[in-house]
Amino acid sequence: MNNEVVKQNNPDPAAGLPSEELIVNMGPQHPSTHGVLYLELRLNGEIVVDCRPHIGYLHRSCEKIAENRTYIQFIPFTDRLDYLASMNNNLGYVLAVEKLLNLQVNDRVSYVRTIIAELNRIASHLVSLGTFAQDLGAYATPMFYCFRDRETIIQLFDELCGGRLTFNYMRIGGVQSELPPHADKYIKDFIKYERKKLKEYNELLTYNAIFLARTKKIGILKPEVAINYSVTGPNLRASGVKWDIRKDEPYMLYNRFKFDVPVGKQGDSWDRFKVKLDEIGESLKIVEQAIGGLPPGNAVAKINKVFKAPPSETYLRTENPRGELGFYLVSDGGLKPYRNKIRSPSFCNLAVLPELIHGLNVSDAVCVLGSIDIVMGEIDR
Amino acid sequence: MELSQVVQTIREKFPEAITEERPAAIVIKKEALLAVAQFLKSGELAFDNLHCVTGVDWKDKMEVVYHLYSFKNRFMLTLKVFLSLEDLSVESLCGLWKSANWLERETYDFFGIKFLNHPDPRRILNPDEWTDWPLRKNFDRPDFVRLPQSEGLKGGG
Numbered sequence: 001m002n003n004e005v006v007k008q009n010n011p012d013p014a015a016g017l018p019s020e021e022l023i024v025n026m027g028p029q030h031p032s033t034h035g036v037l038y039l040e041l042r043l044n045g046e047i048v049v050d051c052r053p054h055i056g057y058l059h060r061s062c063e064k065i066a067e068n069r070t071y072i073q074f075i076p077f078t079d080r081l082d083y084l085a086s087m088n089n090n091l092g093y094v095l096a097v098e099k100l101l102n103l104q105v106n107d108r109v110s111y112v113r114t115i116i117a118e119l120n121r122i123a124s125h126l127v128s129l130g131t132f133a134q135d136l137g138a139y140a141t142p143m144f145y146c147f148r149d150r151e152t153i154i155q156l157f158d159e160l161c162g163g164r165l166t167f168n169y170m171r172i173g174g175v176q177s178e179l180p181p182h183a184d185k186y187i188k189d190f191i192k193y194e195r196k197k198l199k200e201y202n203e204l205l206t207y208n209a210i211f212l213a214r215t216k217k218i219g220i221l222k223p224e225v226a227i228n229y230s231v232t233g234p235n236l237r238a239s240g241v242k243w244d245i246r247k248d249e250p251y252m253l254y255n256r257f258k259f260d261v262p263v264g265k266q267g268d269s270w271d272r273f274k275v276k277l278d279e280i281g282e283s284l285k286i287v288e289q290a291i292g293g294l295p296p297g298n299a300v301a302k303i304n305k306v307f308k309a310p311p312s313e314t315y316l317r318t319e320n321p322r323g324e325l326g327f328y329l330v331s332d333g334g335l336k337p338y339r340n341k342i343r344s345p346s347f348c349n350l351a352v353l354p355e356l357i358h359g360l361n362v363s364d365a366v367c368v369l370g371s372i373d374i375v376m377g378e379i380d381r
Numbered sequence: 382m383e384l385s386q387v388v389q390t391i392r393e394k395f396p397e398a399i400t401e402e403r404p405a406a407i408v409i410k411k412e413a414l415l416a417v418a419q420f421l422k423s424g425e426l427a428f429d430n431l432h433c434v435t436g437v438d439w440k441d442k443m444e445v446v447y448h449l450y451s452f453k454n455r456f457m458l459t460l461k462v463f464l465s466l467e468d469l470s471v472e473s474l475c476g477l478w479k480s481a482n483w484l485e486r487e488t489y490d491f492f493g494i495k496f497l498n499h500p501d502p503r504r505i506l507n508p509d510e511w512t513d514w515p516l517r518k519n520f521d522r523p524d525f526v527r528l529p530q531s532e533g534l535k536g537g538g
Contacts, residue, residue, distance in 0.1 A: 328446065
């Protein structure tokens with residue numbers, strides 16, 4: 001950490017000695033910021049009295065690029081937003097374009113998309129849990145366990161589309177390729193395996209005394225504050241708001257699947273961790289139902305490579321692992337979108353950070369930052 | 382809840398505020414924005430969540446789009462304000478929704494739309510010392526077009 005000591009006097013005001021604020025620059029290169037984030041912390045002793053996040057180090061101007069490309073050409077760029085959940089980004093974008101075009105897809109497409117998106121949600125949550133434990137000092141072991149499980153999913157995606165991080169798999173009107181023949185058994189085996197492992201994670205982390213001491217009652221986010229800051233996803237649910245677009249405003253065919261929406265009680269860092277862990281279980285339920293009832297047909301997209309959208313606009317939001325990803329597409333009737341606004345969940349989730357870490361120790365600031373689970377790729381776009 | 386219901390409720394309170402009704406959005410007067418937003422947040426409509434703020438450059442005018450959500454009524458409202466190019470400023474909604482802070486900063490950063498009474502009116506993603514507005518349609522920097530000296534290489538455009 002790059003410390004900039006302004007003037008360090010005795011920080012204890014009770015001793016009657018003068019004290020001064022200390023500015024600590026956390027980042028832009030810091031192992032626990034999950035990307036290039038620069039937090040300017042003002043400290044009184046160990047206590048954070050003010051925090052100013054500086055973002056934009058990863059800015060690639062995706063929205064301007066979108067205006068210069070056709071609708072199909074922009075799909076690979078969505079991979080690079082939340083790079084841990086590329087499939088979900090692809091899905092959000094193609095659904096928005098399909099809504100703009102008023103295009104209907106068959107049931108098989110929706111089922112395949114659901115399976116893939118939920119598997120990617122599991123993979124993304126596993127990374128988030130592993131790195132969060134690593135931030136707290138549980139060095140390497142939980143992270144390796146989580147990456148081992150994620151590897152199973154990534155290998156399936158590798159066979160599916162040849163990519164391991166940026167998939168470019170969803171297409172407007174379908175998907176790029178059918179599931180491989182052995183996918184059915186492969187996914188069913190994975191579900192069985194992962195359910196066992198979830199119990200293991202609970203023993204390893206969730207109810208571990210040290211883990212509880214580090215995360216319980218740290219960074220409490222009240223539900224009304226969360227809504228006011230437009231916090232979404234697991235962070236909102238951890239605050240006790242039972243809200244999931246898959247359940248409350250179902251897109252695709254999510255209304256056909258039975259699953260619960262896990263919520264937290266207090267909205268502290270532990271709840272945010274637990275909600276994500278529980279969501280893995282719920283995603284496994286959805287995948288199990290979808291793979292069991294996969295309708296026959298053809299899921300591969302059959303649509304012209306070049307098309308014009310009618311002059312109109314649409315806003316569609318989908319439930320990404322990190323919250324609600326929204327695409328606001330404006331078309332002027334041309335080949336390219338007139339405006340493509342990406343409302344990324346991490347952007348709004350990070351905005352609440354100064355409020356959460358006010359009055360906490362610096363070490364707890366790392367804990368809160370890890371628990372709200374940001375990906376800089378989609379904040380800076 | 383339907384859009385017509387929201388329109389009617391706003392009309393009862395502010396008869397002059399709505400200038401245009403669209404199939405999925407309403408356009409309101411710039412001067413009435415703060416009062417209407419205040420009314421939408423409190424009261425029975427209960428739009429407690431400002432989901433997204435963005436701008437659109439229509440070349441002859443600028444548009445600011447607000448997506449408001451009401452958890453109570455489960456309804457998303459698209460609210461629009463048009464700004465003339467001579468006066469690119471609009472009241473900030475930070476006092477009502479905290480999420481407006483960063484979202485409005487982003488809109489300022491890319492379109493140069495000033496948000497009056499914003500608590501922290503800085504750029505957010507682009508460098509502070511920049512004077513350009515990248516998402517305006519007339520923005521065309523050399524690195525966005527094919528450069529004659531680097532034949533075959535293409536930037537973002």
